[in-house]
Amino acid sequence: MDFDFSQEQVMLRNLAREFFSRESTPRIVRQQMEDATGYTDSTWRQLADMGVLGLVSDPDMGMIEQALVLDEMGRNAYVGPYFATAVLAASALKAAGDTALLPKIAGGEVKATVAVLEDAISWQPSAVQMRAVASGTSYALNGTKRFVPWAHVADKILVVARTDDGTTVFVVERDAAGLTITPNLEMDRTNKTATLTFENVNADTVLGQVNKGWDVIGPMLQRAAIAASAEMLGAMRRCMEMSVEYAKVRHQFGQPIGMFQAIKHACAEMLLEVENSHGAVYYAAWAMDAGSPDAALAASVAKAYVGDSSRKVCGSAIQVHGGIGFTWEYDLHLYFKRAKHLEALYGDADFHREQALRLMLDQPAQQRQPVLV
């Protein structure tokens, strides 16, 4: 029974920590926020060299390693298509047994994203309304996908659509005829999403099997829930650290405000949430890597718990800072918004609470069996 990270894992975490604190300073983050592309090839290449783009396909690496990287990423609000490429697309490709694209993702040559959500807010296969109509050996895609992360720089866009007897995942190019990418402006400026409209877009590359799209998307969503939780945890940590530091240096009424119980207790409550969230994220990551029977439950527990925790911690952080916490110039809002962005995606806390209940109800006492998403 050992919850501590291995030496190699600690080294990876420290490598990521050092990298992001150097390459994703608030000044750089703000620059990338204003830039339409939003990331640089040189940082992307460094991420490839570090091995962190290929964590999904690396047989020696697992979700724990990726969570450690995402934790540091969230803490520094890294701006770039990491989640879209190395979490979403990579895990979808892996679930489908792909061997062609994964090495290119790992090597940094290919960026990718996955388009799932449509008009409805639902992460169930029944919500996929976009039609893929067979015509010869390929398909014609018609419909709209929303909130697609980093589509504007993705070389490959994985899109799940409805076919005759289920859902199917297709791979299209960013510059495919009939595909229009309209960038959104997000509250979280560190994330660039877009609405994608498909007008008779030709798709001849199926990922996985026809009508079995959810065999690809389901595992992707389970990994995304843990991954998002890890990034939110990092953002929460930063908010807590900034609050505790501020409480020590900000003086009012002749003393540091951290001396007042209201502030002190708010910070203590933040620590409780951070510690509990750490347990939830890394248990879920371990459970996925170890094939634990409660892996699906753990993923939902993490996303539900961290969703609420990050809301509490990041919100409380602004309150502890008072007026300065509300300014654009102060960095707190970068992390507040980063956590908020992920809170709403890959299943919010309500969705995952319902998932947790369903998983528990389907199981006999004292045993854990996974139920497919």
Added chain:
Amino acid sequence: MDLNYTAEDEAFRQRVREWFATHKPTGESLQDRKAWQRTMYEAGYVGMGWPKEYGGQDARPMEQAIVAEEMALANAPGAINGLALGLLGPTLIVHGTDAQKQRYVPKMLTAEEIWCQLYSEPDAGSDLASLKTAAERGGGDWVVNGQKVWTSLAPYADYGMLLARTDPSAPKHKGISYFILDMHSPGVEVRPLKQMTGHSEFAEVFFNNVTIPAENIIGEEGQGWELAQTTLGFERGGNTLARVTRHQANLRRLTEICRTLSRDGVPALEDPLVRQRLGRMIVEVEVLRYAGYRILGKLEKGQRPGAESSVDKLYYSELDKRHQELVQEILGPYGQLERGLPDEMALGGSGVRGQDSSWNFNFLWSRAGTIYAGSSEIQKNIIGERVLKLPREPRADRQPTGA
């Protein structure tokens, strides 16, 4: 990271589970409870973490945690001499004289002698160091006058560990000494305190010129506060997983009831609001489980859990209140019945203290959890000051640390 139980630990768990399935207490009287502890002790399930030379087994934290979990699963009453086993015995083992250890420690394990903890006073709760019960030197012996409150087991106790002020002129924490007190001494009066649960778990204890022999002081005069603060290597946090087991059993029962309990025309389990709240509680209990593994992992490596154990008590006690509030919300007026609850709505379980007895008892009892063993407010002060290193607040009884 490895959060699996080993095959050996699973085998141990099976043996423990079988034992508690085939061994039950004889009843609920004091004699029954003492006999039950003795039975568990002889089977190797009491004082497990104590050193072998003192009658324990030097058992690993994992083994102790497994036994605690299995006891929770079996709804088995705990050892009656819990304070002796968990705190007072270990304190004597570390700080007592050989004579004290030989005289007192073995009978703690067999429950032949029951011990209580004489700490809190009416004016000294969170601020325990302000205690006023006085022990004055009279010849070689000590003479004690004063009062303690919130003393559990006092009506049954043979001995108590007493914190009393021996030097009123010394600074607050330095004028306190630690004693072994014979509860049958002349001048000791025990008055049960009735709690809002209707039971008298605790008592007031009055001392009217009670004599304590000189050899019953533990450590040196004036060392009492320091000794009582020492964490003794018998770390807390090993019971977190047993709490999880209890929560899970309660939730299973509650969920079962929700299948048939009708609220506003639909079974409660089909009500989306009920589902959300049940889902939330499942999530929070799982988070407690993971926290339990973190702490157990550290204990197993001989490390002291750091920040994670500071938040442990705060989290599990507040969680219990939320859990019990949820039960009351869902069961409505049924949850408050002490008598008249239909069997199909009942929690089930023995009526023994500390075990799941009824919804209404558990709800009331949960209100105490965030108060004793360091209130939530005190825990947050400790977390803020010792873990986060925020400046201590000015208090009238100590010098301010300044800006």
